[in-house]
Amino acid sequence: MDKRLLVLASGMFAIGTDSFVVAGVLPQVSASLGVSVALAGQMVTLYALSYALLSPVIAAAAARWPRKRLLLTGLAVFVLGNVVTALAPGIELVLASRVLAGLGAAMFSPTATASGASLVPPEQRGRALAIIVAGLSSATALGAPLGTFIGGWLDWRATMWFVAAVGTLAAAGVAWRLPHIPTPPPVSLARRLAPLGDARVLLTLLTTWLVYSGLFLVYTFIGSSFDRATGGSARMLAALLLLWGVAATVGNLAAGRLTDRYGSRRIINAAIALVALDFVLLPWTSASLATAVPALIVWGLCGWGLLVPQQHRLISITPAAAPLLLGLNSAAIYTGVSMSGLIGGAAITWFDRHALGLVGAAFITVGLFVAEWAQQRIATDRQPASAVAAPSNTGR
Structure with missing residues (x-):
């Protein structure tokens, strides 16, 4: 298994954990911030919508960026968004921070999958994509349950710190192990x-x-x-x-x-x-x-x-x-x-x-x-x- 693909998968693991773990701590967020569960649930909606809507916009705006820089910047924004969530005193800033975290995910995820596919011969492209996407799916098996456990053991803010820590480790791996990847023509x-x-x-x-x-x-x-x-x-x-x-x-x-x-x-x-x-x-x-x-x-x-x-x-x-x-x-x-x-x-x-x-x-x-x-x-x-x-x- 190409270790460069594992580095990219680790970033997808962080993004996937953030996607799935929030649902497990919504009751705590609701009680802590004094809002309804329905309103707290908009954390999931805003993160997903931010990711979905900003992916093509960011891809165009950062088309000339080196791929490694774009990956690292995306993870940095993602980590910052989760840190703000963990520190936010009210629901307004919490919801805004989810948009920021979604922006970081939008910068990283499509770039990671495309970069991984470019690192291997065409006949191995399916396996390369599988390894990278496995980072996302494994977040449902490991990241989300562990984050939910941390939230029950401590509180929901500790869960967000956990997500930020996972993103930081992924960024360190990208910086250390990922080689230079040619930048595609700007679009x-x-x-x-x-x-x-x-x-x-x-x-x-x-x-x-x-x-x-x-x-x-x-x-x-x-x-x-x-x-x-x-x-x-x-x-x-x-x-x-x-x-x-x-x-x-x-x-x-x-x-x-x-x-x-x-x-x-x-x-x-x-x-x-x-x-x-x-x-x-x-x-x-x-x-x-x-x-x-x-x-x-x-x-x-x-x-x-x-x-x-x-x-x-x-x-x-x-x-x-x-x-x-x-x-x-x-x-x-x-x-x-x-x-x-x-x-x-x-x-x-x-x-x-x-x-x-x-x-x-x-x-x-x-x-x-x-x-x-x-x-x-x-x-x-x-x-x-x-x-x-x-x-x-x-x-x-």
């Missing part, structure tokens, strides 16, 4: 958004948004959806989330090798189909611990295993625009994460909380059809014009 914001006019790219990004909206729609309210399996025990829920995170990490790493071997189409379709079926069954499988365990394993394996082949598909469409496309894909994920709370909250008011998996499955299933639509457009555009033109002399 304006208009050109960065231009791929949205390519149906292949747009359909692939729409697949990402649909599937991850459906997945996180349930994750945001997992405590309520799985209360029958956990018996209302926070420790049991934490154990299930730990299992989910381990499965997510394994899914990421396996997806890299499988994508290199079988191509992105088979892995994308199989992962989406399996997790859609898994979510259809959630109203019943979440009713007991014995059935909730395999349901969460399938969720983790397939849900996070989808990310690598999606990135691989985007890079295959236009390799020269890899940083741009990966940034847009990350934006699609985090837009889905930020919207999942709103969609899931509305769904709970209309349906039983245990039926939330069916709503998520609807989004995921539509994502499967869009994924295949994207593949058909990719295949058509790769054919020579003579192969797709209709014959003019057949008389039909």
Whole structure:
């Protein structure tokens, strides 16, 4: 395993920990600052929206920056945002600091994935992406549970200090181990958004948004959806989330090798189909611990295993625009994460909380059809014009 990829994965681990750990300390934030849990929950929304909306803007503004400098600056801003969160006396500054932390994540994450892909030969690109993304998924297995434990042991501010410390260690690793990476040609914001006019790219990004909206729609309210399996025990829920995170990490790493071997189409379709079926069954499988365990394993394996082949598909469409496309894909994920709370909250008011998996499955299933639509457009555009033109002399 290339140690340079591990350095980039450590930064993704810090960003992922910040993404997932806040949900575990929201009640403490609410009580400490004297605000409602709903208002405190906007910490998650603002972090995700900041990341999603600022990724293409920062990529254009910092296009001429050396990649290593951009990675280090992103981690520095990320750490600063978490330090401000830990010190903030009121909810206003807390929420502002989440925007700042999201800005740092927007600078680092797309740059890290594109840089990692550029460090290896094309035939190893899937594995390289898997290693880097494994930093993000492993945050669900290690970073978020550990941060939540620290919050319960001390307080929520200690959790934010923990996230800042992880980001600082990642920055030290980048500074020490990562070599110089050539800076790609500068691209304006208009050109960065231009791929949205390519149906292949747009359909692939729409697949990402649909599937991850459906997945996180349930994750945001997992405590309520799985209360029958956990018996209302926070420790049991934490154990299930730990299992989910381990499965997510394994899914990421396996997806890299499988994508290199079988191509992105088979892995994308199989992962989406399996997790859609898994979510259809959630109203019943979440009713007991014995059935909730395999349901969460399938969720983790397939849900996070989808990310690598999606990135691989985007890079295959236009390799020269890899940083741009990966940034847009990350934006699609985090837009889905930020919207999942709103969609899931509305769904709970209309349906039983245990039926939330069916709503998520609807989004995921539509994502499967869009994924295949994207593949058909990719295949058509790769054919020579003579192969797709209709014959003019057949008389039909």
